[in-house]
Amino acid sequence: MAGRRGGAQKTLKGLRPLSSHEWPSWWEWDLGLSGHLLKRMVDRDFTEVDLRRMLERATRLRADVVDGRWVVETSHARRSWEVIVEPDQESRLMIVVTAYPVS
Numbered sequence: 506m507a508g509r510r511g512g513a514q515k516t517l518k519g520l521r522p523l524s525s526h527e528w529p530s531w532w533e534w535d536l537g538l539s540g541h542l543l544k545r546m547v548d549r550d551f552t553e554v555d556l557r558r559m560l561e562r563a564t565r566l567r568a569d570v571v572d573g574r575w576v577v578e579t580s581h582a583r584r585s586w587e588v589i590v591e592p593d594q595e596s597r598l599m600i601v602v603t604a605y606p607v608s
Contacts, residue, residue: 528566531592536560537600545603551581556604559586574602581606 538553546552551559558581565578569589577588589602 529592531594531597531599532566534592534597534599537593537596537598539600539602542601542603545605549605551604555581556588556601559588559604563588 536557538556542556546556559579560577563577563579567576567578568574569576574589574591577590579586579588585607586604587607588604591600591602592598593600
């Protein structure tokens with residue numbers, strides 16, 4: 506999905522989206538949605554469109570505690586959220602594992 510990096514829009518806490526040179530190459534790959542994520546989307550009341558918007562507004566990317574996974578810091582519905590992603594080199598998909606609001 507092209508254009509996920511976002512522009513100069515304002516986000517929670519005044520953080521700006523990262524510039525294009527700050528994101529890994531796999532950030533531009535197509536998305537894969539895990540079965541776990543699909544269940545959580547229902548439980549947490551957000552859609553794939555909401556998820557894509559969250560990724561467009563991402564402000565930070567950091568390594569997760571699980572090797573090979575990354576935490577995307579973002580916002581949704583005026584709250585901070587984290588989206589866990591795992592790049593799949595073989596299929597060239599960025600798998601979204603889960604997403605949740607941050608307390």
